[in-house]
Amino acid sequence: MHEIGMCDGLRDLIDQKAAGRRITSVRLRVGARHAVVNEGFDQAFALVADGTAAQGAVLDLVVTPATVACHVCGRKSESTDALAVCPRCHAADVEVTGGDELVLESLRFGLSWEEGTGVPGRPR
Numbered sequence: 389m390h391e392i393g394m395c396d397g398l399r400d401l402i403d404q405k406a407a408g409r410r411i412t413s414v415r416l417r418v419g420a421r422h423a424v425v426n427e428g429f430d431q432a433f434a435l436v437a438d439g440t441a442a443q444g445a446v447l448d449l450v451v452t453p454a455t456v457a458c459h460v461c462g463r464k465s466e467s468t469d470a471l472a473v474c475p476r477c478h479a480a481d482v483e484v485t486g487g488d489e490l491v492l493e494s495l496r497f498g499l500s501w502e503e504g505t506g507v508p509g510r511p512r
């Protein structure tokens with residue numbers, strides 16, 4: 389469950405943005421290479437958000453694709469599959485770039501969305 393670690397990094401950021409307000413929805417952009425499972429992420433988020441302003445908030449996950457560059461046929465394409473192969477020739481000899489972001493895209497307080505919240509630290 390690496391999702392918990394990912395959510396953990398978001399908690400402080402979310403708390404800061406909330407500034408005491410109650411959060412009803414959280415929209416996250418997650419790169420395909422994190423290979424998160426919706427359900428797993430929901431659970432992890434619920435655990436981490438417990439006791440914060442985002443407790444009980446609805447999580448809206450947007451998976452962003454990675455770029456797959458094929459070394460065999462030279463094609464570049466986008467994939468939301470973490471174990472990418474070339475969609476044209478199915479070669480596994482590919483270079484995957486991007487798709488590793490984790491961005492808190494927006495928060496919803498009551499009925500209004502708030503934009504632009506930034507990127508939490510990435511543990512590496």
Ligand SMILES: [Zn+2]
Nearest residue numbers: 458461474477
């Ligand atoms: Zn190919």
